[in-house]
């Protein structure tokens with residue numbers, strides 16, 4: 001029987017692990033398919049407080065893990081495959097091994113949707129990004145491309161226009177899903193150029209480990225061309241990792257956990273932390289803060305029950 005099981009080993013899960021381990025609760029952290037979470041995919045992180053020169057993403061989450069282990073947190077490989085949250089203790093299928101838990105912290109994140117090119121995957125953190133707030137600063141005076149046609153693509157393009165010499169927004173359709181106000185704002189921004197009916201065929205150049213250009217294709221005119229680019233931002237949405245809790249933890253229509261205040265979900269004893277609930281900020285520091293909140297709430301919940 002575990003006091004606390006934490007699902008996910010990103011900033012939220014690892015911070016929850018530090019707090020609950022220091023509260024002597026010996027948490028079990030299920031690391032998932034992506035040990036270290038999204039930051040394990042990136043390079044330099046310049047906006048996490050406490051590192052004036054910045055810190056490499058994998059080092060930041062690696063340090064958090066070490067810190068948690070120093071206080072007695074246990075990390076296991078693999079994923080949560082199934083969960084029965086209908087009664088307590090909760091029953092969790094972790095890689096076909098059933099574990100019982102008095103409390104559960106869900107810190108399973110929200111994965112960015114990518115366009116799906118192998119070159120894109122190779123260049124994440126080397127010019128390909130899914131987060132303008134995180135990486136825009138690296139592209140001051142450079143050529144930036146944003147992929148997408150929704151509100152978040154418009155917001156990212158507007159934000160990135162503060163940094164780039166030019167921003168090209170590429171959308172595969174003629175019509176945009178974005179709201180009129182967001183679209184109008186982007187359209188009236190002199191730095192943003194629109195390319196509609198256009199898809200990305202290739203991102204160059206994985207051999208150089210750097211984004212240098214893209215090959216674009218206009219599906220209406222069938223024209224194909226190469227365009228120089230330094231920063232390639234994909235803004236086509238995120239997928240919250242909540243399918244394993246479907247029908248048990250309340251979510252919104254997109255699958256983000258609905259908070260019942262603080263770190264509470266609709267199920268007493270189940271807490272949320274990080275991007276799995278947060279569709280607004282999606283930052284390492286906010287995920288860590290949420291992990292801290294969830295751990296404190298789990299500890300108080302256990303305390304109130306006399307554990």
Ligand SMILES: Cc1cc2nc3c(=O)[nH]c(=O)nc-3n(C[C@H](O)[C@H](O)[C@H](O)COP(=O)(O)OP(=O)(O)OC[C@H]3O[C@@H](n4cnc5c(N)ncnc54)[C@H](O)[C@@H]3O)c2cc1C
Nearest residue numbers: 008009010011012032034037038080109134274275282284
């Ligand atoms: C390329 C890139 C660069 C970024 N740069 C910055 C930056 O510079 N600064 C910044 O503040 N933010 C940055 N971010 C955003 C930041 O990484 C996220 O906001 C943060 O990682 C969210 O933390 P999290 O713990 O909530 O989720 P995640 O980091 O997404 O972690 C989720 C964890 O849950 C696990 N998981 C999922 N499903 C299961 C399951 N069924 N069972 C067990 N485990 C599961 C995954 O394996 C993973 O370990 C960047 C993101 C990306 C993609």
